Amino acid sequence: MTDALFTGLSALALYAGWRVFRVDSMVRASFWLMISFIAVGGIGLLLSAPYIGVATVFMMAVEMTVMVLFMVMFMMNPAGLNPMMMVHQHRFSIGVGVVAFAGMTAATLLTDLPSNPVAAGKAIVHDLGIELLGDSMLIFETAGVTLLATMVAAVILSARTGRFGDAVEGSVPPGLEPGGTPAGRVPEKSGGHHHGHGGHDHGSHGDGRSDHAHHHEGDGHDSGGHDHAGDKEKHA
């Protein structure tokens, strides 16, 4: 029974993980990732780690729901109606993935793995609670403080305004003469939209076109007013 469940959940975890990079919509990709995580949480339950298994399911359900919002923000391909295959160095990546899997599998099979399974009837969650608020409390609390610091960092990084005005204030080098243009190389504006899709795309050929089309549409939405106004001024 346990073996059958384990086989099923493993297959589901691996299949869902593979689907993440094969579906056309990023929203669907994040739901597939959630399924993969839930399957791993289920395997955790089978491995007699009820707390971690259930915590994984809860945490990933929330995390992936938040992720879906970001996916909608950055989606290349609304509703997944067009085929999407945005990859670079595709063969190399497949090779690396296969080599990593083969290497780790070989290491697993060739190693004399220790065997000291959890005793049946052990008070696992009780022991974990004692450990968390006992000997390992410092580690547990450090994780909490790290999460707090992450929240602060995320707010700072994504804020539109900083303490001294615009968020990029201070990250722009000063001009070579007073009031001149900033020193250093100027980053290309939205460079990736115009190149970078062509050469590396080993996927199907029709895809690049639809991506480009969508990018231009996206540009119009995001910064259209500004850029067009600037262009007109330049032309005039």
Next chain:
Amino acid sequence: MTLASVLIVAAGLIGIGLYGALSQQSFVMLMMGLELIMNGALLAVLGFWSFALGGMPEGQLLAIVIMAVMAVEMAAGFALVVAVYRNRQADVIESLTTLKQ
């Protein structure tokens, strides 16, 4: 269900995640690959804890640390993606070439 079988499944998840992290052009899809790698690591830790540690609670603590790392990676990563998009209008890796000298 043995330790070896759990570790092989974890290796599969890490392999798929590595493929995704290396091959995807979009920042957010790259982060999905990283999450999948962490997923495999979590499974491997749980397997080792269950089959080789005799129920030592410190092993589960490592799994909790991995989950915290996942949350940190996700939050900081998305904040960085938003910041880069706001400054450069970039959402694919090929747009960021200013560091390439």
